[in-house]
Amino acid sequence: MSDKSSERVIVIGAGPVGLCLSLALAQQSVRVTLIEALNDDNFLEQVPRAGTNHPATLELFDRIGLYKLLEPRGIIAPKLQYWDRHEGKLIAEFDHKHLKDDTPFPYVLQCERIKIVEEAMKLAKVHPDIDLRLSTNFTGFTQDADGVTATVVNPAGETETIRGRFIVSGEGARSIIRKDLGIEFEGFTYSDRTLNIEVAYDFRQHGYTERNYISDPDEWSNLFHWLGPPDRWRVHFPTKENETDEEVQRPEVLQQKLQAFLPIGKDFEIVGSNVYTVHQRVAQKFRSGRAILAGDSAHVNSPIGAMGMNSGVHDAFNLADKLAAIFRGQVDDGVLDRYERQRRHVAIQHSQADTIRNKRVLAEKDPAVRRKNHEQLRRTSEDPKLARAFLLRSSLIDSIREADQIQ
DSSP states (O other), rough: OOOOGOSSEEEOOSSHHHHHHHHHHHHHOOOOEOOOOOTTTTTTTOOOOOOOEEEHHHHHOOOOOOOHHHGGGGGHHHEEEEEEEEEEEEEEEGGGGGGTOOSSSOOOOOOOHHHHHOOOOHHHHTTTTTEEHHHHHEEEEEEOSSOOEEEOOTTTSSSEEEEEEEEEESSSSTTTHHHHHHEEEEEOOOOOOOOOOEEEOOOGGGTTTSEEEEEOSOOOOOOOEESSOEEEEEEEEETTTTTOOOHHHHHHHHHHHHHHHHHOSSSSEEEEEEEEEOOEESSSSSSEEEEEEEEGGTEEOOOOOOOOHHHHHHHHHHHHHHHHHHHHHOOOHHHHHHHHHHHHHHHIIIIIIHHHHHHHHHHHHHHHHHHHHHHHHHHHHHHHHHHHHHHHTTHHHHHHHHHOOOO
8 A cells, every 4th residue: 555654444433342453453563543432521421331251351351451450440250140030049050160271260350341441441542553533423434445444523523534454343233334334234123121220239148149140930130240339230120112211210110120129128229220222133244345343333132141242352352363464464355254254153153142042041931941941050050061061151262262263
C-alpha cells in the first residue's frame, strides 16, 4: 500500500471485544485505530451486563496484562451450583479444581463487564500503537482491493475518513458493518424477556455459592455474586410476554419476586434493575472481503452459562493472531476464512447449543424430565472424570481446543 499511515486495522466499538482485539494486535506491533461513540464523561455509564469470566478467557486476559488488573476488582469463584427451586434442594455442585491440570486459572472470575472495559481502556490509552478516537461516530465504510475506508463523524461534528487494511466490527448486535454487508443474522428471539434485579444481600448464608443456576417449572432463576462496595447479587427471573418493563420493575413487584424466591422477613435492599430481551442469533458469515465481524456483531445468545462475552473475547484473540500474521507477511488473507470457520463453528456448536440447552433444563416443566435432568447433573458432579468433562465444556476450554483443530 502506498500510504504507510493506512497500515492499520480499524476497530469499531470499544467494548470488551474491540478493546481486547486492539490490545492483542498492538502487543504484536500492529497499529490500530479504535473508534468509540462514547466519551470519557459517559463511557462508564453503561447498563451492568455480563461479568462471569471463564478460565479460558482469564488466560487470554493474562496474555495482554489485563488479568492482574481485574483480579483485585472481582471475586474468584471456583464453584457453581444447580438448585431445584420447586423443592428447595441443592441438585449438584461443580468445583473447577478438576481443571487444575488444564489451566492456570481453575476458577471463574466474577468481574463485571464495566470493570473489564474500564481497565482495558486504561491500557489502550497509553499504548503507542493504538489511536483511540472517543466521541466519534462510525457511519459506514467502503472497501477495495487494497484496503478499507471508514467514514466517521469526529467530536467537532466533521465528517472524516480513515484508511486501513482491514475493518472489524465490535459494535454489538446492531452492527452497522454487518447490515451494510447484507449479512443475515440467523436465529430467533425468545418471547419472554429476562428481569435482572441487583440486591445488596448475602445469599451465602442460605447455602448458595457465587454462581447458582436454579431450575423451576414456573419461574427459573440465576443468582450471581459481585464485589462491592456494596457487595451485590444479581437475581434473574423470566418475565411474562404481556408484562411491560415498567410493570415488572415496580418496587412492590420486585420485592414480591424476591420474597417468593427467598422469604427473609424484611424487604431486600434493591440496588437496581433492568429488563433485557434474549436473542439466539449467528451471522451467516463472519467475513466479507476486508470487513470482519466479532463478538455480538457475529453472534448473540442467552446469558445462561456466561458464554456471550467470553466467546466474543475468544473471537478477538483468534482474529488478532491471524491479522498479525498477515501484517508480518507470514500468511495471506485466506487465513481469515479459517477464522470464520473456527469461530462460527464455536458459536453454533457451543455457545448457541449450550445456552439453548441450559435454558431448557432450567425451565423444564415435565416432572419426569426434570427428575432425569437433575439426576444426570448429580451423577456428573459426583464423578471426577465426568465433572472435569462437564467443566471443560462449560468453561469454554473445549471450544478453543476444538476450534484450533479446524483448518
